[in-house]
Amino acid sequence: MSLNIEPFERGFGAYVRGVDFSKPVSDALHDELIDAFGTHHILSFPDQHGLGTDEVVAASRVFGPEMEPHVFTQYHHPDEPLVMVLSNRLKGDKPAGLKDAGSFWHSDVAYKPEPAKATMLYALEVPDVGGDTLFCDLTAAYDDLSDTMKARLDGLKAWHFYAHQKRDLFETGQVQSPPECLHPVVRTNPISGRKAIYITPSYTVRIDGLPEDESDQLMQEIFEHCLQDKYRMDYHWHTGDVLVWDNAAVMHTATTKNLDPSKHRTLWRTIISGGPTF
Numbered sequence: 502m503s504l505n506i507e508p509f510e511r512g513f514g515a516y517v518r519g520v521d522f523s524k525p526v527s528d529a530l531h532d533e534l535i536d537a538f539g540t541h542h543i544l545s546f547p548d549q550h551g552l553g554t555d556e557v558v559a560a561s562r563v564f565g566p567e568m569e570p571h572v573f574t575q576y577h578h579p580d581e582p583l584v585m586v587l588s589n590r591l592k593g594d595k596p597a598g599l600k601d602a603g604s605f606w607h608s609d610v611a612y613k614p615e616p617a618k619a620t621m622l623y624a625l626e627v628p629d630v631g632g633d634t635l636f637c638d639l640t641a642a643y644d645d646l647s648d649t650m651k652a653r654l655d656g657l658k659a660w661h662f663y664a665h666q667k668r669d670l671f672e673t674g675q676v677q678s679p680p681e682c683l684h685p686v687v688r689t690n691p692i693s694g695r696k697a698i699y700i701t702p703s704y705t706v707r708i709d710g711l712p713e714d715e716s717d718q719l720m721q722e723i724f725e726h727c728l729q730d731k732y733r734m735d736y737h738w739h740t741g742d743v744l745v746w747d748n749a750a751v752m753h754t755a756t757t758k759n760l761d762p763s764k765h766r767t768l769w770r771t772i773i774s775g776g777p778t779f
């Protein structure tokens with residue numbers, strides 16, 4: 502079966518059919534998938550039912566050989582630390598996974614000097630209503646900036662910090678945030694060569710070298726621009742979906758903070774590491 506790519510209606514992201522992640526991915530298919538990833542930034546592979554952790558790790562490695570376990574070690578899959586369990590179920594009297602991986606706009610692992618290149622989620626059970634993952638196209642948002650704003654952002658860097666977004670895990674000392682790190686405000690995507698905005702409301706603390714009020718004002722202006730409806734897309738999950746996205750091109754937010762607790766949602770999550778930002 503050959504690869505069938507159907508772009509999402511919102512202008513970024515695409516469904517990919519003709520891939521079976523229960524089998525090894527050939528070199529030719531690998532190249533096609535990287536191409537599609539560079540073009541669409543979010544790929545959805547429906548109907549990948551019954552995958553095990555080894556297969557999800559192998560599918561993740563298609564998009565980059567290096568992977569890393571999440572810093573929240575308590576939610577690692579018991580058989581495979583590279584897989585983190587997201588779930589609102591209980592296992593006995595303990596959470597079966599992390600209930601809310603981040604109901605706030607962010608780009609994964611931007612709080613480390615080498616952020617995540619890509620993130621993969623695999624849906625084991627999902628609610629009929631709610632639990633969507635929302636995405637924002639930071640490449641299109643960059644393209645539409647005025648030339649004056651592009652020139653203003655050119656060469657700027659910003660500080661990122663995990664605990665900038667308040668969370669119980671930090672407040673209770675269960676997890677320590679890595680120290681602040683610096684990234685360019687605009688990144689050139691290593692696959693597509695296109696530029697994208699690389700600051701997010703959750704992890705970006707301030708723009709380096711600017712007075713605090715100027716930095717706050719500039720970030721606010723950029724966030725308001727990015728979060729316009731025209732750059733956004735809501736991904737509604739189906740069981741068996743594998744979804745992978747490019748963290749250098751989009752930001753995302755979970756919506757699980759507001760998920761009805763009677764609706765069960767369990768996904769596996771992997772992080773595909775990236776190199777330093779430029």
Ligand code: SIN
Pocket residue numbers: 587602603609620632633634635753754755756757770
């Ligand atoms: C994430 O932020 O990585 C998880 C998104 C989700 O659970 O919808």
